[in-house]
Amino acid sequence: MIPELESLREQVDEELKTARTEAEFQALRIRYLGRKGLLTGLLRNIANVQPDQRPLFGKRCNELKEFVSAKIDQHLAELAVSEKEKSLRTERIDVTLPGRAVRYGSLHPITKVRDEICGIFAGLGFSIEEGPEIELDYYNFEALNIPADHPARDMHDTFYVDEKRVLRTHTSPVEIRTMQKNSPPIRIISPGKVYRRDSDISHTPMFHQIEGLLVDKGITLANLKGVLTHFLKKMFGEETAVRFRPSYFPFTEPSAEVDIRCVICGGKGCRVCKQSGWLEILGAGMTHPQVFKNVGYDPEIYSGFAFGLGLERIAMLKYGISDIRLFFEGDLRFLEQF
Amino acid sequence: MLVSLKWLRDYVDLEISPQDLAGKLTMLGLEVESIASIRPDFSGVRVARITGIKPHPNADKLLLCDIWTGDRTIPVVCGATNIKVGDVVPLALVGATLPGGLTIKKSKIRGEVSEGMLCSERELLLGQDHSGIMLLPEDLPVGEELGAALGADDTVFDISVTPNRSDCLSIIGIAREVAAATGKPVRYPDTALSENDEDINRITSVTIEAPDLCPRYLARVLKNVHIAPSPPWLRQRLEAFGLRSINNVVDVTNFVMIELGQPLHAFDFDQLAEGRIVVRRSQPGETFVSLDGKKRVLPSDAILICDGKKPVAIGGVMGGINSEVTDGTSVILLEAAYFQPSSIRHTARLLGMATDAAFRFERGIDPEGLIRAVDRAAKLIADLSGGDICKGVIDQHPGSIPVARDIVLRLKNVEGIIGASISAEKVIKILEALGMEIKEADDETLLVTPLSSRVDITQEIDLIEEIARMYGYDMIPATLPHIFAASDSSGGRRIETETMIRRVMNGSGYTEVINYSFIHPSSVDDLLLSSDDRRRNQVFISNPLTEEQSVMRTTMVYSLLKNVLKNFDWGRSDIKIFEIGRTYLWESQSKESSELNKAAFLITGRRYEERWNFDDEKSDFYDLKGCVENILDALHVPAPSYRAAAGESFLHPGKSCGIYSNEDRIGFLGEVHPDVLLRLGISAPVTVGELDLDIVTSVAIFKKGFYSIPKFPAVLRDVAFLARRDVEAKDFVAAAQQSRQELLEKVDIFDVYEGENIPDGMKSLGLRFQYRSTDRTLTDDEVNSIHSRIVESITRSLGVTIR
Ligand SMILES: [Zn+2]
Numbered sequence A: 001m002i003p004e005l006e007s008l009r010e011q012v013d014e015e016l017k018t019a020r021t022e023a024e025f026q027a028l029r030i031r032y033l034g035r036k037g038l039l040t041g042l043l044r045n046i047a048n049v050q051p052d053q054r055p056l057f058g059k060r061c062n063e064l065k066e067f068v069s070a071k072i073d074q075h076l077a078e079l080a081v082s083e084k085e086k087s088l089r090t091e092r093i094d095v096t097l098p099g100r101a102v103r104y105g106s107l108h109p110i111t112k113v114r115d116e117i118c119g120i121f122a123g124l125g126f127s128i129e130e131g132p133e134i135e136l137d138y139y140n141f142e143a144l145n146i147p148a149d150h151p152a153r154d155m156h157d158t159f160y161v162d163e164k165r166v167l168r169t170h171t172s173p174v175e176i177r178t179m180q181k182n183s184p185p186i187r188i189i190s191p192g193k194v195y196r197r198d199s200d201i202s203h204t205p206m207f208h209q210i211e212g213l214l215v216d217k218g219i220t221l222a223n224l225k226g227v228l229t230h231f232l233k234k235m236f237g238e239e240t241a242v243r244f245r246p247s248y249f250p251f252t253e254p255s256a257e258v259d260i261r262c263v264i265c266g267g268k269g270c271r272v273c274k275q276s277g278w279l280e281i282l283g284a285g286m287t288h289p290q291v292f293k294n295v296g297y298d299p300e301i302y303s304g305f306a307f308g309l310g311l312e313r314i315a316m317l318k319y320g321i322s323d324i325r326l327f328f329e330g331d332l333r334f335l336e337q338f
Numbered sequence B: 001m002l003v004s005l006k007w008l009r010d011y012v013d014l015e016i017s018p019q020d021l022a023g024k025l026t027m028l029g030l031e032v033e034s035i036a037s038i039r040p041d042f043s044g045v046r047v048a049r050i051t052g053i054k055p056h057p058n059a060d061k062l063l064l065c066d067i068w069t070g071d072r073t074i075p076v077v078c079g080a081t082n083i084k085v086g087d088v089v090p091l092a093l094v095g096a097t098l099p100g101g102l103t104i105k106k107s108k109i110r111g112e113v114s115e116g117m118l119c120s121e122r123e124l125l126l127g128q129d130h131s132g133i134m135l136l137p138e139d140l141p142v143g144e145e146l147g148a149a150l151g152a153d154d155t156v157f158d159i160s161v162t163p164n165r166s167d168c169l170s171i172i173g174i175a176r177e178v179a180a181a182t183g184k185p186v187r188y189p190d191t192a193l194s195e196n197d198e199d200i201n202r203i204t205s206v207t208i209e210a211p212d213l214c215p216r217y218l219a220r221v222l223k224n225v226h227i228a229p230s231p232p233w234l235r236q237r238l239e240a241f242g243l244r245s246i247n248n249v250v251d252v253t254n255f256v257m258i259e260l261g262q263p264l265h266a267f268d269f270d271q272l273a274e275g276r277i278v279v280r281r282s283q284p285g286e287t288f289v290s291l292d293g294k295k296r297v298l299p300s301d302a303i304l305i306c307d308g309k310k311p312v313a314i315g316g317v318m319g320g321i322n323s324e325v326t327d328g329t330s331v332i333l334l335e336a337a338y339f340q341p342s343s344i345r346h347t348a349r350l351l352g353m354a355t356d357a358a359f360r361f362e363r364g365i366d367p368e369g370l371i372r373a374v375d376r377a378a379k380l381i382a383d384l385s386g387g388d389i390c391k392g393v394i395d396q397h398p399g400s401i402p403v404a405r406d407i408v409l410r411l412k413n414v415e416g417i418i419g420a421s422i423s424a425e426k427v428i429k430i431l432e433a434l435g436m437e438i439k440e441a442d443d444e445t446l447l448v449t450p451l452s453s454r455v456d457i458t459q460e461i462d463l464i465e466e467i468a469r470m471y472g473y474d475m476i477p478a479t480l481p482h483i484f485a486a487s488d489s490s491g492g493r494r495i496e497t498e499t500m501i502r503r504v505m506n507g508s509g510y511t512e513v514i515n516y517s518f519i520h521p522s523s524v525d526d527l528l529l530s531s532d533d534r535r536r537n538q539v540f541i542s543n544p545l546t547e548e549q550s551v552m553r554t555t556m557v558y559s560l561l562k563n564v565l566k567n568f569d570w571g572r573s574d575i576k577i578f579e580i581g582r583t584y585l586w587e588s589q590s591k592e593s594s595e596l597n598k599a600a601f602l603i604t605g606r607r608y609e610e611r612w613n614f615d616d617e618k619s620d621f622y623d624l625k626g627c628v629e630n631i632l633d634a635l636h637v638p639a640p641s642y643r644a645a646a647g648e649s650f651l652h653p654g655k656s657c658g659i660y661s662n663e664d665r666i667g668f669l670g671e672v673h674p675d676v677l678l679r680l681g682i683s684a685p686v687t688v689g690e691l692d693l694d695i696v697t698s699v700a701i702f703k704k705g706f707y708s709i710p711k712f713p714a715v716l717r718d719v720a721f722l723a724r725r726d727v728e729a730k731d732f733v734a735a736a737q738q739s740r741q742e743l744l745e746k747v748d749i750f751d752v753y754e755g756e757n758i759p760d761g762m763k764s765l766g767l768r769f770q771y772r773s774t775d776r777t778l779t780d781d782e783v784n785s786i787h788s789r790i791v792e793s794i795t796r797s798l799g800v801t802i803r
Helices: A002-018 A022-033 A038-048 A051-090 A109-122 A151-155 A173-181 A221-236 A289-294 A311-319 A324-328 B018-027 B146-150 B171-182 B232-241 B248-260 B341-351 B356-363 B370-385 B411-418 B424-433 B460-471 B492-507 B557-569 B621-634 B674-680 B693-699 B729-738 B780-798
Strands: A134-136 A165-167 A186-195 A206-216 A242-249 A252-261 A278-287 A303-310 B002-004 B031-038 B043-055 B063-068 B073-078 B088-097 B107-109 B112-114 B116-118 B154-160 B195-199 B206-208 B216-223 B264-268 B277-281 B287-289 B295-297 B303-306 B311-314 B332-338 B388-391 B394-396 B407-410 B437-441 B445-449 B575-587 B592-604 B640-644 B651-661 B664-672 B686-692 B715-724 B744-753 B762-771
Touching: A002 A022, A002 A038, A002 A051, A022 A038, A022 A051, A038 A051, A109 A186, A109 A206, A109 A221, A109 A311, A173 A186, A173 A206, A173 A289, A206 A311, A221 A242, A221 A252, A221 A278, A221 A303, A221 B411, A242 A278, A242 B018, A242 B460, A252 A303, A252 B460, A278 A289, A278 A311, A303 A311, A311 A324, B002 B171, B002 B232, B018 B031, B018 B154, B018 B171, B043 B146, B063 B116, B073 B112, B073 B116, B146 B232, B154 B232, B171 B248, B206 B216, B206 B394, B216 B277, B216 B370, B232 B248, B248 B264, B248 B356, B248 B370, B264 B311, B264 B370, B277 B332, B303 B341, B332 B370, B341 B356, B370 B388, B407 B411, B407 B460, B411 B424, B411 B460, B424 B437, B424 B445, B424 B460, B492 B575, B492 B592, B492 B621, B492 B693, B557 B575, B557 B592, B557 B674, B557 B686, B592 B621, B592 B693, B621 B640, B621 B651, B621 B664, B621 B686, B651 B686, B651 B693, B664 B674, B664 B693, B686 B693, B715 B780, B729 B744, B729 B762, B729 B780, B762 B780
Parallel strands: B195 B388, B206 B277
Antiparallel strands: A134 A165, A186 A206, A206 A303, A242 A252, A252 A278, A278 A303, B002 B154, B031 B154, B043 B063, B043 B088, B063 B073, B088 B116, B107 B112, B216 B332, B216 B388, B216 B394, B264 B332, B277 B303, B287 B295, B303 B311, B407 B445, B437 B445, B575 B592, B592 B686, B640 B651, B651 B664, B664 B686, B715 B762, B744 B762
């Protein structure tokens, strides 16, 4: 029977060589190792082997069985790997087609700039206050040291609702409302819409400002410079040159205009900075003692500073926008760029 | 204010370049907005002398002149009659260019060679005179370029003068600043004059009937005045400031106004009835023809300067045509007055006459500068017109004028406000450089008297500002104040709400817009708002720019619909936008305005943008509802519900809902009513929604815990019900929840179907019930028994069947 085993082994070797597909290997397994398989059949016929040769025969049979089984497993495994490689080679999608998520919407550039500014001041402990846009003349002007017939009213082309109500021309009335409500220390910023009766390429009748106010004992012009320099460097970059120069606002004294080195030309002079090399960014000043008196604070005890800036101007500089009206036209071709 | 540097040099030495001076002034608070170079509009024109004149051999009206150019004599043919040998004249040499571009060439005129051209004033744009050749002063250096010889080259600063600095609305004021900054002295102009013997009081009188409006009035009289064009130097000064030259009298009044800041007026004395001046307030409805020829209806309480019978000037604003100085004038009355600033401002504004005079009076002139100004003007007029100055000044001073008073400056407050340590010596030096007088000084305080022209300096803080300004803002250190914790703010919570809305809407593909708060008053009609809708109570702007922007909006929706229209025009049909802002209501009860914080949303066109792998589906109500659900979910708004029929006139009654949290109405949502779309001209269905952020913020739960992750599996059961169409999804959910079965974790609607196999008027609704216990794995039997009870209770209570 041993020679039979030998020839079976040769036969298996031959068939293993010719088998190609998974099905052929599975067929081989059944043909040799199945319940009616050739090897199984040989083992079943062990009774025909001489008794003294039976152990050896059995051993050889099992060896061959294991050999065939291992060979088939090995071929199947190789086949699986090559099948996988083949499919990895052939399966392809066009990765350049657009994806499936809904296009993300855009935030308004004014919102983005406002959030950035509020974030910087939040880091300095400023909290947000708000006030009405339809404001009493008293808060918009009188309490801020701008009585009727004051020439400074020329700086504010005002929309009136009636004799005592205006659309606020700046966010400064929030200073008064906040101080009336609270005792010092005060540390607030107040973003919001303001209105002036003006409309052209660089003016819209509605625009946005952020007001800031800090009141405590011992606050100085040097602190004003410190806080606003910190803000401007955060906003426009650490290397930004900042310039404070005297100016006039009726509700602050001393007052300052705050300029940064022109971000367009770097100070050489261009159309945007009107050849001066500087861009006016903020108005600021030490709160006027009369304003403190108007809200019942003692200017002998407290001092403070206030500042205001226009968000459109900053957004225009930041994004290089030259026509302010674009902000309020609702043109998606513009807004979707932000 | 336009400032000629050449003029400025008359009063202070400038040893720095114009650019450096501009920088210095800007850092002093006198912002130089632009620097312009002025050059005459000609070249190649020289000062020359006529050395010989003979008639042209071939033309009666022409002359042959020999002209000495400084280095040679050349022949020039000329047609003027006003020249004689020895005259100094402007000569345009061959190659010269004249204003307008004319280039001079060597030519032959009727056979005679002409190597240049003698020019008239007008040909050089140095004046209006074209009657003959311009005759130059005898002492001009012959041979020199005319522009340089006349001093026509100049640099002009445009200085933005802040409203407090009325003293800098004059060249002398700017000179004082320059002097203080550079340490140079100021040279004040010469006001010494010689008078004749005729006492002014015998010629005229001044009566002030309104001393509150005109506390002081000065007059001088000049006789035998010869009205003539002004000399070039005077014209150049005025032109550099932007004024047109008129005659030697009017020009002097303007010159002195710009020089010293005191507006003046000259009357033709012979036109003054009764030869006297009366100052009174205007009567209601009074009319007057001002110098510009316009008939003005005067506001009441304007200041009228009158003669014995009639008004002759609007005090402080403009003179009258009836007493104007003309070529025939020979006697003039010069006025220098102090008018009450707010009265001038009021009158000038109501009349729309922003004159240079009114601008100075309303900001406050130097109360002690009147005599100097009227004397300066009288002297100049006498010099230029040959007039005689009558003896004396009439100085009526019945009212009170605020004058400079002594101010106590506490030195500790200088450092207390500025935050820099500035020595007492430095403080004193700064104040004295500004012309202030230190009356007393000790270790702690100074007693300071400011210059009378500095009407802005009345209290200690004004002095501190001056010190900071002159010390230099750039010298002050930048230091951060000590930081203290943020206080809680009213704005905080709502801003969190807004931030969340922006996040959800951005993620859903919506773009933020910001619209004007003011809109067209007819918006409420376009939205079909009923007559008793409170949103008809608009706040009107009394002086709008256009009707389109004349009322404050009472809804956000209208603005968004307008955005749709415009974007349609720009070729966009798929629009997803939102806006966060305010609406404004007039509360007719309390007669107050109120402002509401809102968020509004809009979608029209495709649900998703056009893309190869997106379904090409139109958006509808449910797109926006999904966003609102996400927002309310993100803000943990409790018990949100959506109730059919929003009751909004501008929404489709069957495709809209009110949005609620418990019983609080927090907004609405729906398709826009087709009638509204028709009115606005929008051709596609649009869905809009609005949330009231004040209410949403008040009900939102900002600090929320979390649910632990369930430990045991859920068991699902699906059922399809057959119901009448008007049974709403929420009815099924409510009926299921009514069972109060705590093992029922949630109910979802997974399918809605109408059509084939479903009877008319009916719909099929597939519900998925999810059961779970927190302490064990539920068995099938357990779930089946609960589930069948719930399903049975739904079918019974809603009258629906299982499909
Ligand atoms: Zn620039």
